[in-house]
Amino acid sequence: MSKRLCLVFIFFISLFQHAHPQLITDNELPSSIEEDVNLNSPYHTTLTFFYNLDRNHFFPERAAKTLDLKNTEGDPEELAIKLQQIFEGKGIVIRTSEIPNDANFTDSTANGEQRFYFDKVKLPAIFLDKVGNQWKFSSFSVAQITDLHRETYPYGTDRLLNILPKIGTSEYLGLQLWQLAGITFLIFLTFLAHLVFTFLVDKGLIYVLDRLGYGYIGENYLLPVAKITSFYLIVLLLSFLIRILQLPVEIYAWIVPVFDTLKPFLITVIFYKIVDVVAAYFASLAAKTESTLDDQLVPLIRKTLKALVILVGTLFVLRDGLNFDILPFLTGISIGGVAIALAAQDTIKNFFGSIMIFIDKPFQVGDWVTSGEIDGTVEEVGFRSTRIRTFRNSVMYVPNGKIADAVVDNHGLRQYRRFFTTLTITYDTPPELIEEFVKGLQEIVLAHPKTRKDYFNIFFNNLSAYSQDIMFYIFFEVPTWPEELKSRHEILIQIVKLANTLGVRFAFPTQTLHMESFPEKNGLTPAYPGEAEYKTRLSNFLNSELRKKNS
CATH class of the missing domain: 2.30.30.60 (SH3 type barrels.)
Incomplete structure (x- = not known):
């Protein structure tokens, strides 16, 4: 860890040592400024303010003259210093080449008012107004300084701005001693916070969830969320503390956007991971229901939520990290959405x-x-x-x-699956045999485990051209078609066995030529034994099938 700490420290020093600690760029600072301040144009007011607050030319009483103190209470010099710290903390670079040097400058985007904005995105409340013949920070802007300073340095961190410089102001490698100490402390704090969060998440959280019986959920769903959350907390902590170092604004100009980009990006990743946790919870609920449609709904919800998280997260990254004004973009989407809706009906x-x-x-x-x-x-x-x-x-x-x-x-x-067929038997079948055959069919239906017992129709139903017809109309209580086919197979096998046992012959379309019987030969019509024999055969068949089922 010490080697890694040294490498990071050297990186920061090499990054900062050539930076000049001022907000104004383009090397347009005058060689000297008279004691009387110049407020003739936005350009001169800006130079007066920042030049007199530079640490090499520190005259806060002159810088305070650039503030319109009308209806404002407080120490003017303290307000001027806080305003400079707001510019530094927001990472706003003032380019003198872009500041108008016109005493009668008007802002075309502000209804032609004599007003100059430094940054309408990061600092829309700070602007210069022409008061009489002088350009000053407007009374509205001066009234916002205290609140903006508290917002830029929250949770009391603004107090450190006055405490840390007491460590020492000697310069080393282009930075003051207290800034070097602050950088070292931030690097150490970063590694310490990472170790603490790693221990709490990997050891503490997983240990607790294992004891509660949710080890799999914790390791596969909650642990990724907790790790990203720990990174977000570290970035959030650094974004608060790094502003206190009052490093050169050229450094803040890219450090602040990096932090502003990382924060919404990490939040987006956190919610992206949370979607997996929510989807896993709903999947467990869907698994407990009999319906399979909700099993399909869970993946669709997960994909939709992830797409929504990515969309919203991208907008926040564009707005906070890249200073992209998303309102015109959203307006364009809403207008274009009508055209898209018409084209995608x-x-x-x-x-x-x-x-x-x-x-x-x-x-x-x-x-x-x-x-x-x-x-x-x-x-x-x-x-x-x-x-x-x-x-x-x-x-x-x-x-x-x-x-x-x-x-x-x-x-x-369907709760029941219908099975309907017609059993055709020959015309020479006597009524007594038909009666016993129908009784046997009914017993087959009652004995089968997957047939509906309270409603079925089996009757001698019709006399057709070549057969006597028995209607066989039953219902199976099975959930799928393959199980229905299996039950049909079992029922039909029993019907064939019953017919063979009783001596019932099934009819089919034929033509029979009847000839007068000869004394020396028997006729083709079979001889039937009688009702008593049919009942005996049916009883033997049912008893035989019952013994097979019990065995």
């Missing part, structure tokens, strides 16, 4: 269609749906389209707007 329709699907829940992932040419199993519901796997194993991408307007037949929501 189908996309918007599909988006709201997806919202209606998630609200109404007409189907969920895994359901078999039918709607016009749509026939298949729902695989995924997105914000624009729904993916459906057809029974040809192809994939259909159906716009959600079309689904929201269509009539959807959801086979997956």
Whole structure:
């Protein structure tokens, strides 16, 4: 750590040692200034103010004459010094070549008023006004100095501005002794804060969560958030303290934007990580529900929230770090949004269609749906389209707007699945055998574990051209089509076994030529044993099936 500390210290010294500790650039400082201040133009007022507050020409009583003290209480010299510290703390570089040297200067962006702004983005409240024949810092600006100073140096850090210089003002490597001591302390504080936060997060937080049984959540979700938060706190601490060193403004000119960029950037990363934590929580809730649609909703919410976080974070980085005025940008987006909305009506329709699907829940992932040419199993519901796997194993991408307007037949929501067929038996089957056969069919349905027992229809129903027809109308209580097919298979196997046991013959379309019977030959019509034999056979069949099931 000591080696790393030395390297960072050398970097800071090499960076600062050639910087001149003044706010005015372009080397346009006059060789001398008379004791009477010059306030004839914004240019001369600016030179008078900053030149007399330079540490090599420190005359705060002259600088105070540039302030319009009307309706303002307080020590003028103290207010002048605070104003200079505000410029330094905000990292505002005054370029004399850009300051108008015109006694009658007017600002075209301020309704033609005789006013000059130094920086309308960072310091919109500090400007020069022409008072009579003199240009001064406006009374409004002077009234804001105390509040702006407190905002620039918050939490009482402004007191250090008067305490630290007492350490020593001797210059070494272009910096005063107290500034070098402050830089060393900040570097040490940075490493110390990093070690403390690392210990608290890696050791303390994970240890506590392990004891509570949430070790996996802490390590995979909370730990990344805590680490980024620790970096943000360090950056926030440094941004407060580094202003106290009153380093050359040329350094602040790039240090302040770096900190102003890092703060919204790290906050954006923190919220980006928090989205993962929130999504994991909702995913755990979705896993406890029977619906599979909310399982699809969680990834969509996560992607949407992350996109929103990135968008908002980018705007704050542009505004705070790069001083980009986002209001015209947002206005342009709102105006352009109307044109985009008109050009993307189908996309918007599909988006709201997806919202209606998630609200109404007409189907969920895994359901078999039918709607016009749509026939298949729902695989995924997105914000624009729904993916459906057809029974040809192809994939259909159906716009959600079309689904929201269509009539959807959801086979997956059926509590019972109907099975209807007609059992055709030959015309030579006697009524007694038909009666026993129908009874056997009913017992098969009642014995099957996945059939509906309170409602089914099995009756001798019709006499067709070539057969006697038995209606077989039952319902299966199964969730999926493969299970329905399996239950059909089991039922049909039992029907065939029953028919073979009772001697029932199934009919099919045939033409039979009947000839007169010959005495020496038997006829083709089978001989049936009678009702008593049929009952015996049915009883034996049912007892046999019952023994198989029990075994």
